[in-house]
Amino acid sequence: MQRTIRSKEFIAERAWGALDIANIGGASVRLHWTDQPYIWHINDGEEVFAVMDGTVVMHYREAGVEKHATLHSGDIFHAGIGCEHVAHPQGAARILVIEKAGSV
Incomplete structure (x- = not known):
């Protein structure tokens, strides 16, 4: 099976x-x-977070210190095991997430 997904055209009925x-x-x-x-959450495995459209500020904690990275279209954030993080879109955003099935 093959399908083409135009990420910039995808809109959900609710946030996330x-x-x-x-x-x-x-x-x-x-x-x-x-x-x-x-x-704020910690996945039970690794997570790859790729911004397809828009801008997202990813907040994360390292050794209890909150940091952030601003992600634009084409940018990728890798949350390793145990990485506490939260995504804050700046307006509407489309994000491709790859993670263990059933993760938070």
């Missing part, structure tokens, strides 16, 4: 709504649309 694209070896690949921040 997702389009399931694939499950590869137990990892889910999902396209999210949001215009609202997520919640």
Whole structure:
């Protein structure tokens, strides 16, 4: 099966709504649309977060110190195991997330 997904055209009915694209070896690949921040969380595995459209400020904690990285279209954030983080879109954004299926 083949399909083409135009990420810039995807809009969900609610913030962090997702389009399931694939499950590869137990990892889910999902396209999210949001215009609202997520919640502080720690995934139970690694997470790859690729901004497809828009700008997202990713807040994360290292040794208890809060830091942030501003991500633009084409930028990727890798949250390793145990990385506490939260995404704050600056307006509407579309984000491709690859993580362990069923993760928070």
